[in-house]
Amino acid sequence: MHFSRQAAIVGVHEHETRWAPDKTDFQLAAESARAALADAGLTLKDVDGYFVAGVSGMAPALMCEHLNIRPKVVDSTSIGGTSFLAHAAHAASAIATGRCEVALITYGSTAASRGVAVGTGGRAGYEIPEQYELPYGLTTVAAYALCAQRHMHEFGTTSEQLAEIAVTFRRHASLNPHAKYREPITVEDVLASRMISSPLHLLDCCIISDGAGAVVMTSAARARDCAKPPVWLLGAGETVFHPEAGKRDFMRMAASQTGPIALGQAGVRLEDIDLCMIYDSFTITVLMTLENLGFCKIGEGGAFVSGGRLALDGELPTNTDGGGLSSNHPGMRGIFLIIEATRQLRGECGPRQVPNCRLALAHGTGGTLGTRHGGVTLILGRD
Amino acid sequence: MSEWRKPVPRVDAESKPFWEACRRHELYLQRCRACQEFYYYPRNTCPYCLGSDVEWVRLSGRGTVYTFTVTYQHGGEGFRDEVPFVIAYVELEGTGGVKMLTNVVECDPAQVRIGMPVEVTFRDVNDELAIPVFRPRGE
Numbered sequence: 427m428h429f430s431r432q433a434a435i436v437g438v439h440e441h442e443t444r445w446a447p448d449k450t451d452f453q454l455a456a457e458s459a460r461a462a463l464a465d466a467g468l469t470l471k472d473v474d475g476y477f478v479a480g481v482s483g484m485a486p487a488l489m490c491e492h493l494n495i496r497p498k499v500v501d502s503t504s505i506g507g508t509s510f511l512a513h514a515a516h517a518a519s520a521i522a523t524g525r526c527e528v529a530l531i532t533y534g535s536t537a538a539s540r541g542v543a544v545g546t547g548g549r550a551g552y553e554i555p556e557q558y559e560l561p562y563g564l565t566t567v568a569a570y571a572l573c574a575q576r577h578m579h580e581f582g583t584t585s586e587q588l589a590e591i592a593v594t595f596r597r598h599a600s601l602n603p604h605a606k607y608r609e610p611i612t613v614e615d616v617l618a619s620r621m622i623s624s625p626l627h628l629l630d631c632c633i634i635s636d637g638a639g640a641v642v643m644t645s646a647a648r649a650r651d652c653a654k655p656p657v658w659l660l661g662a663g664e665t666v667f668h669p670e671a672g673k674r675d676f677m678r679m680a681a682s683q684t685g686p687i688a689l690g691q692a693g694v695r696l697e698d699i700d701l702c703m704i705y706d707s708f709t710i711t712v713l714m715t716l717e718n719l720g721f722c723k724i725g726e727g728g729a730f731v732s733g734g735r736l737a738l739d740g741e742l743p744t745n746t747d748g749g750g751l752s753s754n755h756p757g758m759r760g761i762f763l764i765i766e767a768t769r770q771l772r773g774e775c776g777p778r779q780v781p782n783c784r785l786a787l788a789h790g791t792g793g794t795l796g797t798r799h800g801g802v803t804l805i806l807g808r809d
Numbered sequence: 810m811s812e813w814r815k816p817v818p819r820v821d822a823e824s825k826p827f828w829e830a831c832r833r834h835e836l837y838l839q840r841c842r843a844c845q846e847f848y849y850y851p852r853n854t855c856p857y858c859l860g861s862d863v864e865w866v867r868l869s870g871r872g873t874v875y876t877f878t879v880t881y882q883h884g885g886e887g888f889r890d891e892v893p894f895v896i897a898y899v900e901l902e903g904t905g906g907v908k909m910l911t912n913v914v915e916c917d918p919a920q921v922r923i924g925m926p927v928e929v930t931f932r933d934v935n936d937e938l939a940i941p942v943f944r945p946r947g948e
Contacts (some may be wrong), residue, residue: 571878672907
């Protein structure tokens with residue numbers, strides 16, 4: 427079974443803020459919800475499905491209380507920063523089966539202004555597997571660096587190749603008025619930035635910002651009456667990867683499983699994709715995701731990302747908003763992948779618009795590549 | 810024994826034998842008698858068949874570095890003052906390729922390489938607990 431244009435994204439909003447010390451996480455999320463509903467030409471009263479991540483505890487109850495809504499469907503699937511892509515898939519299923527008609531997905535975070543060291547703070551919490559990790563000082567950066575180091579060893583991938591990813595996305599950010607960092611950088615700048623966890627330098631790592639976003643989805647019938655043209659969710663795949671009881675090949679990630687499923691549902695091929703939105707927690711995340719999705723063979727990602735292929739004017743424009751490496755990363759970036767893809771498919775992106783963008787692939791990797799990560803692929807298309 | 814300021818493992822019913830062996834400075838892993846597969850981390854149902862017929866097996870403690878990272882920035886208590894230090898996955902000898910997250914110690918971080926032979930050693934947390942880490946060994 428596939429979605430076959432049964433559910434559409436009809437409203438999106440990415441909060442302009444990157445620094446909001448005088449606001450709460452809930453306030454940012456509510457402001458984006460208001461703007462995304464307005465974008466769709468809908469109101470809070472229309473919302474009967476609600477999806478949220480990044481809120482601890484009884485998340486849907488807390489946020490529904492804040493928004494003062496009583497939806498028919500709630501979901502707080504929490505698989506790291508990619509959670510919101512899973513929410514979009516779940517919302518599409520709920521809409522397709524008639525369990526709800528208007529789904530709202532929200533996110534808000536003041537990670538930067540609260541001084542959260544997202545990548546290097548050392549992790550709290552004591553889930554069962556963490557007793558075998560926390561005593562060794564595994565940070566989020568280190569967990570991705572373990573994969574990067576192995577990739578370099580097995581395939582000869584270089585720091586220069588990883589750096590080109592950061593340089594390309596910074597160039598895209600320079601075209602995005604809301605991006606946190608817009609000054610162009612060079613490969614040399616990346617290599618000269620301080621080492622955080624080898625082989626990942628500071629500029630191989632996503633930034634930390636405040637931020638928020640919201641997405642509104644509805645049925646095909648209802649979408650026709652909305653303010654903006656529908657962006658269809660054509661296919662979705664989700665899973666979680668983990669150390670597999672110690673036997674995992676760390677060069678393989680969730681994208682290897684979710685990509686083919688999503689493409690198959692949509693009935694499209696990688697060659698048809700006009701835009702990629704890839705969760706760029708780190709440069710290595712992008713390189714390995716493209717490999718695992720099948721854009722190139724595993725091990726060939728270094729060559730694949732070279733020569734400007736991911737640039738706006740390249741063969742495979744990727745992260746046109748500047749990504750988490752330059753635009754915004756409040757801790758969980760997945761929702762921004764959906765928002766930028768939607769805006770590109772609508773043709774709203776001004777100087778960073780991909781010409782005639784008809785089909786987009788968004789892939790989120792949440793959690794940590796070197797231990798447990800969630801992966802979700804979405805295929806989005808316009809009429 | 811110097812004061813341990815890093816996170817202390819929260820020992821549970823399934824991990825107790827593993828940590829008790831570590832306290833004796835011995836490295837044990839579980840193996841499913843039906844599947845004959847070693848696995849890590851410890852759990853009392855086999856992650857291949859969900860069976861409960863699993864046994865504890867003492868390992869040689871030798872291994873090779875599968876991958877590693879030298880961490881230069883860490884905000885956590887006990888690590889902040891220790892940077893740079895090495896976090897690694899070590900492939901454990903005699904386990905059919907089981908990899909264990911650990912630290913590589915007692916060497917210059919710049920000398921650590923993938924494929925490097927290492928052997929287990931232990932860092933005593935207190936009288937009840939010791940953490941398995943790895944140091945270079947001869948070929």
